[in-house]
Amino acid sequence: MDSERRPRLTPAIAEVRLSARSRIVDLMTPFTKWSPERQQQKPWAHDPETAVLILVALSGGPDSLALAAATAFEAKRMFDVRAGAVIVDHGLQAESADVAARAAAQARALGLDPVIVKRVEVGSAGGPEAAARDARYAALAEAAAETGATRVFLGHTLDDQAETVLLGLARGSGPGSLKGMPFSAGIYVRPLLNVRRATTIQFCEDTGLVPWHDPQNQDDRFTRVRVRNTVLPTLERELGPGVAEALARTAAQLREDGDALDHFAEEIAEELADIAEAGISLPVAALANNPAALRQRLIRLAVKSEFHVSLSRAQTLEVARLVTDWSGQGPLDLPGVRVERRGGLLVFTATSAPNFSVNG
Numbered sequence: 001m002d003s004e005r006r007p008r009l010t011p012a013i014a015e016v017r018l019s020a021r022s023r024i025v026d027l028m029t030p031f032t033k034w035s036p037e038r039q040q041q042k043p044w045a046h047d048p049e050t051a052v053l054i055l056v057a058l059s060g061g062p063d064s065l066a067l068a069a070a071t072a073f074e075a076k077r078m079f080d081v082r083a084g085a086v087i088v089d090h091g092l093q094a095e096s097a098d099v100a101a102r103a104a105a106q107a108r109a110l111g112l113d114p115v116i117v118k119r120v121e122v123g124s125a126g127g128p129e130a131a132a133r134d135a136r137y138a139a140l141a142e143a144a145a146e147t148g149a150t151r152v153f154l155g156h157t158l159d160d161q162a163e164t165v166l167l168g169l170a171r172g173s174g175p176g177s178l179k180g181m182p183f184s185a186g187i188y189v190r191p192l193l194n195v196r197r198a199t200t201i202q203f204c205e206d207t208g209l210v211p212w213h214d215p216q217n218q219d220d221r222f223t224r225v226r227v228r229n230t231v232l233p234t235l236e237r238e239l240g241p242g243v244a245e246a247l248a249r250t251a252a253q254l255r256e257d258g259d260a261l262d263h264f265a266e267e268i269a270e271e272l273a274d275i276a277e278a279g280i281s282l283p284v285a286a287l288a289n290n291p292a293a294l295r296q297r298l299i300r301l302a303v304k305s306e307f308h309v310s311l312s313r314a315q316t317l318e319v320a321r322l323v324t325d326w327s328g329q330g331p332l333d334l335p336g337v338r339v340e341r342r343g344g345l346l347v348f349t350a351t352s353a354p355n356f357s358v359n360g
Contacts, residue, residue: 012202013070015195020070020153021078023184023191027052027151028079042080051082055149056112057140058085060103060212064155066200067192069207071153072110084114086143086152088136090122092216099212106209116143129222144187156181156190159197162244163227165251179258180251196244265297273302279337279349280306287323287346296320302348309336322346 007013031044044052054075056068068085075083085107089100100117107115118139123131140152161180168177183190192200204211220226235243268290274281280302287295296316303309311319315334322332322341331340338351 007207010202010206012199013206015199016066016192016203017070017074019191019195020067021074023151023153023189024054024071024074024078024081026184027054027189028081031079044079044081051148051150052079053147053149054081054083054151054153055116055140055144055147056083056085056107056153057136057155058087058103058107059155059214060087060099060106061155061214061217062201062204062211063157063160063192063197065103065106065209065211066203066207067153067155068107068112069110069203069209071191072112076111083112084116084147084149085112086116086118086140088139089117089119090132090135091119092122092132102212114147116147118143129224141187149187151189152187154188154190155192155200157192157195157197157200158248159228159232159244161193161251162232162247163224165247166227166231167224178251179255180248182255193248261293261297265294265301268294269298269301269305272298274345275306279347281342281345281347284323284326284341284344284346287320292320295323299346303334303337306348307337307350309334319346 028044054071056064056071058064058068071083075081085104087100087103087107089096091097093099097119100119104115104117120135120139122128122135125131125134143149144152164180165178168180171177181190181193183193201211203209216222217225218229220229232244268286269282272282272286282298282302287298290298296313299316299319300311303311311334318332319334319339322329322339323346326341331338333351336351338349340347
């Protein structure tokens with residue numbers, strides 16, 4: 001390879017490559033248990049039943065472009081794993097098709113294969129940011145299904161994690177959002193969650209890659225842009241450096257605690273829940289004896305698992321009052337489910353009632 005293809009190994013290149021490599025190693029761990037002879041055959045590269053394909057979600061921006069380059073390098077070098085790219089054209093800007101085509105050309109130049117471009121229609125539900133995100137993930141899932149991809153790598157960085165935690169804090173949406181984005185969830189993997197955005201920008205500069213800079217990332221109409229360009233820099237200036245890292249550490253700690261509590265709640269629910277044709281019930285005494293964090297998880301878990309309804313915190317606390325503040329009140333109607341106390345049980349049944357009200 002010439003010098004353009006083999007740039008000098010700088011700290012930024014090393015950090016991004018190491019982050020990509022660690023996630024590829026995680027993915028390939030099951031194969032390391034095979035015999036050396038079987039491993040030498042590299043069935044993950046040739047056998048359809050064990051084939052491994054990583055798709056990088058590539059926008060052309062510095063984060064995803066750095067990840068694409070690092071993944072292409074490490075996947076081939078470490079295990080001879082196939083790595084491709086999927087580019088989602090949201091169609092929200094006049095030049096979006098040109099941007100997508102440029103990103104696809106960069107992906108091919110990096111040696112990624114297959115390279116898929118998905119054009120999507122962005123709706124309006126939940127606001128422009130949420131609608132674009134929903135359309136993007138639908139396209140990523142579709143590309144993974146079409147190609148049989150094992151994982152989809154996403155280019156979220158530590159800065160994105162810090163922004164997510166700050167947004168969750170401002171909205172008062174509880175530990176569920178304060179714990180931020182996971183390193184992996186299903187087919188989606190975020191190798192760069194411990195990497196600063198400045199590092200991905202430096203990676204592109206060091207490797208001679210020219211990223212696309214989305215003009216919407218400078219549009220202050222978007223809340224996340226204001227957090228990125230104003231709020232976080234202000235916190236760093238007023239409180240000192242390291243705020244983003246501290247927010248990311250907080251997210252990691254909350255995720256560990258939340259995952260543990262969710263695990264305990266699931267174990268307890270298996271023992272306590274009584275599922276009948278009409279719904280599900282939980283014993284009041286057992287709910288009362290559990291700490292609030294577990295009690296509320298048990299309530300949310302019962303409703304989610306049986307009726308596929310996600311309760312807000314306000315709704316969960318109202319249900320919990322049937323346990324902790326019982327004074328003979330009547331049924332509680334939530335969207336899709338009715339909750340009432342019958343003797344020593346909290347009984348959940350399905351209902352078509354669309355509104356949230358307390359009867360009696």
